[in-house]
Amino acid sequence: MKKIAPLLKHLAGFQSRIVLYFVTSLLAVVFSLFSFTMLAPVLQVLFEGVSEPSTNKGIVSDIINKVNETILEYDKLTALTYSVLIVVVFTILKNLFVYTSLNILNPIRNAVIRKLRNEMFMKALSLPIGFFNEERKGDLISKMTNDINEVEVSIMNVLETFIREPLTIIITLISMVVISPQLTLFLLILLPISGLIIGRIGKSLKKPSGEAQEQLGNVLGVIDETLVGMRVVKAFNAEKHQQLRFTQINNLIFRLKNKIAMRRDLSSPLSETMGIIVVCIILWYGGKLIFSGDTSLTGPFFIMFIGLFYQIINPIKNLSTAFYNIQKG
Template sequence: MKKFFGLLKYLIPYKWHVVVNVLSNVLAAIFSLFSLAMLIPFLQLLFGTVPLVEVEPEFTLSAKGMSNYLNYFLSSLIKNHDQATALLFVIVLVVIASFLKNMFTYLSLFYLAPIRTGVLKDMRNKLYRKVVELPLGFFTEEKKGDIISKMTNDVNEIEVSIIRSLEMFFRDPIIIIIHLIGLIYISPQLTLFVLIILPLTGGVIGRVGKNLRKTSFKGQTKMGIILTIIEETIGGLRVIKAFNAEKKVIARFESMNSLYTLLMKKMWRRRDLASPLSEFLGTIVVVLVLWYGGNLIFDGKGNLGPEALIAYIGIFYMIINPAKSFSNAYYNVLKGMASADRIDSILVAENPIKVKPGAKKIESFNNEIEYRNVSFRYENDWVLKNINLTIKKGMTVALVGQSGSGKSTMVDLLPRFWDVTEGEILIDGVNIKDLDMVSLRNLMGNVNQEPILFNDNFFNNIAFGVENAKMEDVIAAAKIANAHDFIMATPNGYHTNVGDRGSKLSGGQRQRVSIARAILKNPPIMILDEATSALDTESERLVQDAIDNLMKHRTSLVIAHRLSTIRKADLICVLHEGEIVERGKHEELLAINGYYSKLHSMQLH
């Protein structure tokens, strides 16, 4: 239960709601006990088993003192009026106590509602913040569908299994303790007997729920895999249909779905056993209490009268239901803790890319970027080896080479999407690890080979990451990116939705919107992963014009797939197996007749 108590830290912002809830539950339990305790004088009056109290006792704030004074008051009512009047007085007290009990019960639930909803809100916020903060490397190891499952299904499971059980955890122990005090007062011997047999029944319930958490964890993991399959299927539907692989993917999905169903069936059967089992065990306990209590009366032991035994059973029944719901809550918590374990895998994940305390803010780029003896590896194999490169302000540097040569990794190190394994990267002579991350990334703009757009309108996609962007600035950026005309041709212009990942646009249009986004940010350093490699000739010309406009008066680091697009670059670096094997201008590299010349001739043929 250590992890369950760890979840209670989410209650700290709602501590006063918790205090009011607990106090309301205490008062509700006290008034519930009082209304049941009134059974004893009611039955004594009815059966006439206790003589009338003639002498007024001293009133004290104790159970015995109040009981003696109540007996005296009822005796006075009987003497001065009749038994019916005394009975009416008892009934009025019971009704008032019942009203107060239910009023405080509602008040406890009233203050529990913001706790239940607020804890889930805070949990979702914390998860989302963590996902945004984690480095790109975390998501290469994790399945996207499983992460979505943790943020949706597992959070919902915590709501159903744990948060809804808070009511029982805040209320039921209080009810049990207060009513137990009443039982001890009525008959210590009988209560001792109850306290011996109740843990035995609790042990039986505990054994049934032993494997519930493990089974639930497996089930939630399988649901993560199912969501991954669904996400991959939707994303790859074109390929599935093109290769007639419908039956294959359906069989894969149905197989995983069957495994999930078997696990869930096992879990629900075990969990659903809790209610009937606890009810049956409760009945056995009540029967044993009646048997033992009856024997105490027959033997004249324990100062227990028939009316006290009836009241005792009534109060004991008020413990049975909370104990039963508490056992159900225990099962729910075990099931929910499996989801808490899965959510923790995100929350406790460490971000290796740290911002140093007192990191320096960098407001401008003035001189040069330097890669100094930079080496990098993801796990075992080196991706970059001893890279040395100086990029002066205003230069356009192109990186070329075969797939897997380390081009993308090299540019990803500059904004610290990854950190170098060895060596250092400096901007204006300062190691980027000593710079504030936000100000470092503010110096850079990115245009990727695969344009990333959000399911929003043109304005918000172009203004993404720019605070308080004005419409005229967005339009100016779109015009420079050759995007204004086709945006204005849409039904709502800049307020037209672009669809999921820009699905309503062509590849060239998506790329020009992403270029407009980079232009609006207006960074001094541009990182471009060749944006024209997957476009038709006309789109390529429009996008290339937009890129040329984007690169004017900026320092640019370009990953080039088509060598024709980087003829004018100030420096071309050829990467091969993680090393810069050639560097120079286009004509100089052709004259060397090495790697670059080979790549160039391959693209010409």
């Protein structure tokens, strides 16, 4: 992360766009949450019937009372129709804000990459002639092409994932606390365990990723050296020597790339598996609370709680993938 920090200085001048991206992402998360949770109080009334106004304090009780009032004023079908229409409208608004946020972010990313390319090329022009020996040309070309692409992915993840996904997780957790503080507290005890496992995998990616980038530069160096000095290679019958050098480096890259891919591909399935395990534990614990009468949580809201937790699995997976991409960049 310390090596990513200098790249963030290139975001100077884009503060207003970043703030706008934050606002649109926040609105997208809020509308996504509302579109998902809107049906829970209606299902509560539809399946359990209209009950007496609840005297319990809390947002959940207030929502149920409001739905009860609507059904008493109209009927169940009218209340359901209103809820479905609200879900559709909120979903449209959510996707509108998602699209807007991406259109705000893309020019920032492309502008930063353009600036980095210009700076690297100007730096190359200012270097002394002695710097450009045969061993450094390929490495320099690799940095100006492949490494820039890796940096682009890293910047995209810093701006996108580390703004949008934490917002999703925080707002969803707040909603879960409103529904059931007991279950949420139990969940917060379980999450750090899975997060620790995923974090260790992301940390283990740093070394092989750096080695792969270095060896890729060596490959380009051998190619440049061979093509530029082809007359010398032919004159000294050094074709086999150059082929051996190239094959050795290429095989090393092959092994490193396989190692990186195996660890990268493990990150997302592991996150999902840990999430499902936590869901099953929450199902058991929540069911135990409901059966014992230790909570006012009802069936529809318990299902909504599980659904809310499942909504934060993807953001957690995206964060784990983002840590990999940043280490790689």
